[in-house]
Amino acid sequence: MANHLSWLACVVRGFVWTSLAVSLLVQGHKWIKVLNSVWWACSFALVSALQMEILFREHAIEIFDVLLWLLHTLLLFCAFQNLGCFVIQNVPKGLSEPLLAREVDSEETGLGRASFLSKLTFSWVNSLLSLGYSRPLSLEDIPSLLSEDKAHLSHQNFMHAWQSLARERSKNNTKNLVFWSIVRTHLKENILISVYALLRTIAVSVSPLILYVFVNFSNRRDSGETDLREGLTIVGFLILSKVVDT
Template identity: 45%
Template sequence: MNLSEPQHVELGEANFFSKLSFSWINPLLSRGYLRPLTLGDIPSISTEDESDLAYRKFANAWESLIRDKSSNDRRNLVLRAITKVYFKENIFIAICAVLRTVSVVALPLLLYAFVNYSKREKKNLQDGLVLLGCLIVSKVVESLSQRYWFFASRRSGMRMRSALMVAVYQKQLKLSSLARQRHSTGEIVNYIAVDAYRMGEFPWWFHLSWSLVLQLLMSIGVLFWVVGLGAIPGIVPLAVCGFLNMPFAKIIKKYQSQFMISQDERLRAISEILNSMKIIKLQSWEEKFKGLIQSLRSNEFKWLAKQQFLRPYAFILYWISQAIVSSAVFLGCALFGSAPLNAGTIFTVLATLRIMAEPVRMLPDALSILIQVKVSFGRIHTFLIENELSKDEVSRFPLQNSDTSVTVEAGNFSWIPEAASPTLRNVEMDIKRGQKIAVCGPVGAGKSSILYAVLGEIPKLSGTVELPNKYSY
């Protein structure tokens, strides 16, 4: 390694000032400027960000919630487990969001104070320096709090995403036969690639949503403080725009749910087609199954298109509301005479409306993302509470204490326990250690089912199955 190149510093090893200014990442940026980065240039991930630790924390919270869950409890356990694990670190994110919101809303008030100071006949230097210091502090607080908010929320989201990805993977290894019929391989891939990924975006959008609402309310308070009753005519169109977004949100939630269902159907079909590709090619059924995939994709595209066609309405409301609200506020000032239409009032109102424009513009998108996250929370919750393979299906005994490898006595097994006729009836097996056994029979005779029964992956209706402590597939 070239000694002239800057040495990277890991986040966990950085000092307070380096963390405060994010200068710990400067060596990596400098090296990337000098030459293309390689894998060895990237700092290793810190211990608290590893997926194994994230999953263990989530698993402990999940198991405790499962133990305490009552039969009539309909609450989402995934959301509760995530909240239980990551509540403390999200308090810090919330504090940063509040500081950023307060510093942003304070800027119109500082502008109002600067304009009034400039109109004084006798200017006090000390007052001017105080205003300048407040402006500098406000901008520094806004910059640092916003960056720490964004960084910490993305970091927390990465941990949530890692934990849920591992949880879904571990769950699919233990699914019962009936649960496997309800969740195909394509759907499980979708839980990891789509739903768990959305969980990684959840902290940022969650804190953005409530902070935008807080910013909007504080901006309205600034308007009333500056223009008094003249702000009332401006609040009316703003409230109307907010209420118009509510039916759009309900419709978007419905379209998002249907879109995810159609996406699962397409992935299920693709998975089954790929598994049967040899037969499809042999029988020349390519065009038929191609048409099936295209029809499923068209259905998926239909719901996605309906969802996207609603987005322009939110943008129309955003652009119209700005002009209407500002005009209504100035009209209210003229009618009520609550504030003079001088430079201080006009500049402050325009600056406040500019700050209010961010919530009006971002809230529909934030609401849409939160709706998608809610759907993903429900899908992962449904998957993680599915039935697992019973540990009582197979009895274990020490291998060194017996010459027997597999023993099945009066075994009755069924893929569907409620079925009238079991899949396997009266199975008797006694396999000695070291024997080589062949299972023969026509298609559908139950050759694969008897292997699944020995492994405990098919529900046992009656009988006993005994295996050594260690066995391989």
């Protein structure tokens, strides 16, 4: 019976990893990308919770479980990349582009070309801080908003979604056009904010438990009953929770 259950668990794991591999390859439609990203983020959250539960119960973790958690961390990275966190989004130029924006474009490159790590640590603003340290800043020194964050482009996207909904629906069915236009315009951003909020909630909830395990490990270290691998694992999870919380 135990061998049968072990064989069944291997089959289920193989099916899960096969489906994950297929989801990495199939990235055609926008909704498929969003669904895959949500799936990968939830998978990372569930595996992280399971590893933490194993660590708290047994005060040790297998190398295979650590590798499994690292693979799901890569899936989380792919989810962020799928949603555009690590990709610089260039807005196509059109007739609505302001004629006097050419002088301001150079000021947008600092934030526009910033990587995810640079945005996370706010290192993209170091040049502005250095300039402010050397002399008082003027209005021309302050970078303007990125093109995709400006009001006229948001208005254009909203009106495009509004007109698309108006064409798809009949004249007698014009209810909730504002709501669904906002959903179409800002769906990806709202999903990304929800994923960030979920990860931050998990990190805030898990951090006190990790600190509790770390204190117990420190007390056992004084008595001579310590395991270096366990200590490094606890510190790694603690650093990860603080990074996600940030």
